[in-house]
Amino acid sequence: xxxxxxxxxxxxxxxxxxxxxxxxxxxxxxxxxxxxxxxxxxxxxxxxxxxxxxxxxxxxxxxxxxxxxxxxxxxxxxxxxxxxxxxxxxxxxxxxxxxxxxxxxxxxxxxxxxxxxxxxxxxxxxxxxxxxxxxxxxxxxxxxxxxxxxxxxxxxxxxxxxxxxxxxxxxxxxxxxxxxxxxxxxxxxxxxxxxxxxxxxxxxxxxxxxxxxxxxxxxxxxxxxxxxxxxxxxxxxxxxxxxxxxxxxxxxxxxxxxxxxxxxxxxxxxxxxxxxxxxxxxxxxxxxxxxxxxxxxxxxxxxxxxxxxxxxxxxxxxxxxxxxxxxxxxxxxxxxxxxxxxxxxxxxxxxxxxxxxxxxxxxx
Numbered sequence: 001x002x003x004x005x006x007x008x009x010x011x012x013x014x015x016x017x018x019x020x021x022x023x024x025x026x027x028x029x030x031x032x033x034x035x036x037x038x039x040x041x042x043x044x045x046x047x048x049x050x051x052x053x054x055x056x057x058x059x060x061x062x063x064x065x066x067x068x069x070x071x072x073x074x075x076x077x078x079x080x081x082x083x084x085x086x087x088x089x090x091x092x093x094x095x096x097x098x099x100x101x102x103x104x105x106x107x108x109x110x111x112x113x114x115x116x117x118x119x120x121x122x123x124x125x126x127x128x129x130x131x132x133x134x135x136x137x138x139x140x141x142x143x144x145x146x147x148x149x150x151x152x153x154x155x156x157x158x159x160x161x162x163x164x165x166x167x168x169x170x171x172x173x174x175x176x177x178x179x180x181x182x183x184x185x186x187x188x189x190x191x192x193x194x195x196x197x198x199x200x201x202x203x204x205x206x207x208x209x210x211x212x213x214x215x216x217x218x219x220x221x222x223x224x225x226x227x228x229x230x231x232x233x234x235x236x237x238x239x240x241x242x243x244x245x246x247x248x249x250x251x252x253x254x255x256x257x258x259x260x261x262x263x264x265x266x267x268x269x270x271x272x273x274x275x276x277x278x279x280x281x282x283x284x285x286x287x288x289x290x291x292x293x294x295x296x297x298x299x300x301x302x303x304x305x306x307x308x309x310x311x312x313x314x315x316x317x318x319x320x321x322x323x324x325x326x327x328x329x330x331x332x333x334x335x336x337x338x339x340x341x342x343x344x345x346x347x348x349x350x351x352x353x354x355x356x357x358x359x360x361x362x363x364x
Contacts (some may be wrong), residue, residue: 006136012190013224015077015120018131022124023271024079025175028193030184032076034064037139037154040177051224053233070142070185075192077128077160077184081121082267083111083274084178092266093258098177100247100255104336105287105322106317108254108305109228110178113281116304121145121182129184136188145182156181163198167206167256173199176263200263206256209244215256227253231316232308237353244318244326244361248285250316251305277303285324286339289317314343314351322358337362 012029019027038061044050067073084092092110098104111117125143133139137358146152153170157163161181169177173196200218214225223229226247230238237249238246257263267274278299291299293310300306305313321340324330340362343355 006188008189009191011132011135011188014135015128015132015190019079019128022126022128023081024128025082025179025267025270026080026161026172027128028078028161029157030078030155030192031075031192032066032073032155034066034151034154034158036153038064041094041151047222049224049227051230051233052235053223061149064154066150066185068154069148069149069150070140072140072187073142073185075186075188075190076155076159077132077175077186077190078156079121079125079128079184080161080172080175080179081117081124081182081271082175082179082269083114083117084266084268085110085114085176085275086268086272087275088268093263096254097258100249103248103327103330104284104286104333105248106248106280106283106288106320107247108280109249109254110281111180111274112251112304115277115302116306117180117274117301118145118147118272118304120271121180122147125182125184129186132184132186132188140187142185143182144185145180150183150185152181152183155183156190158192158195160193160195163196163200164219165260165262166200166204167207167210167215167260168221169257171200171260171262172265173262174265175205175268176266177257177260178263178266192300202326203261205259205261209259211249211253211255212242213229227255231312235312237350238253238315240357241341243354243357244323246319247323248320250285250288250313250320251308280305284315285320286335289314289321289339289343311348311350314346314348315354318343318351318354318358320352322361325358325362 016027062068129141156170162170165171171177212225214222296310325336340355340358346352
């Protein structure tokens with residue numbers, strides 16, 4: 001607990017101002033009572049919708065109880081950081097959708113083209129926490145962003161950063177969904193901010209557009225069918241029946257965000273960290289498939305893509321190349337066929353399997 005008795009409303013105002021100075025677009029405060037979210041979490045886990053993400057189940061209901069994760073916690077400072085690159089224009093959604101229609105284009109989710117958000121947010125949240133500690137004296141806190149067994153989105157909802165869209169992502173009337181969130185659990189009873197209501201109305205665009213029908217209904221996502229899960233979290237073989245549906249998406253998927261009307265309000269990043277690196281917004285499947293492991297590691301240094309490793313990178317690209325080879329525009333493309341043959345005898349069984357599948361798509 002603090003060594004002094006601060007003016008809590010004034011401290012809350014200062015925290016929000018300091019957050020803006022550190023590059024956050026919005027900072028709000030929530031209590032930590034997430035009892036309302038426990039039943040939904042348990043039902044989702046019981047249905048197996050988390051797939052191979054065992055860490056989602058390993059902590060049980062502790063995810064909905066921040067006070068058990070960090071004893072003494074009474075509040076969460078929740079911050080939003082926009083990630084849409086500063087260079088993107090108003091037509092960015094149309095440009096991304098058009099790129100998905102180019103069979104030979106390699107589509108990487110927009111958020112993953114720059115620096116790893118975990119590092120960016122964690123460092124700035126830690127700086128914010130230190131400012132609070134300096135102001136009040138002793139402070140019990142923990143910083144995290146997608147890195148601890150806590151239900152972050154319900155906390156963000158309680159804090160008023162937005163509401164859960166039907167695709168399960170957080171939506172803001174001021175910024176759509178192209179942002180990251182991070183939290184600081186603290187032991188100071190700061191005044192809390194009110195939640196905002198939901199504003200999706202009768203819109204079903206995100207549900208209807210999902211290529212793999214992973215969104216089972218409003219707020220119900222089966223991760224096992226989600227392209228982001230398949231290309232990032234899944235460690236083994238991608239189910240064959242889902243491979244054709246992945247198209248040319250090789251890391252993540254933005255489809256539900258591209259069709260969301262609220263993303264006409266998407267805000268540009270205030271930091272250069274999320275600018276595109278290594279041409280990941282314009283590269284071809286063939287070009288990226290040629291990266292050897294050393295080049296992959298060098299080019300993805302500091303990137304969230306590094307976490308999947310070179311083997312799964314090639315697996316994902318093989319699926320994209322197979323779909324390109326089966327498309328009218330890619331049928332008979334010598335460069336695609338040559339690229340696939342170059343990896344046909346790869347040491348990894350996982351890569352060989354997906355390359356063989358891709359070549360069969362070319363031959364059919």
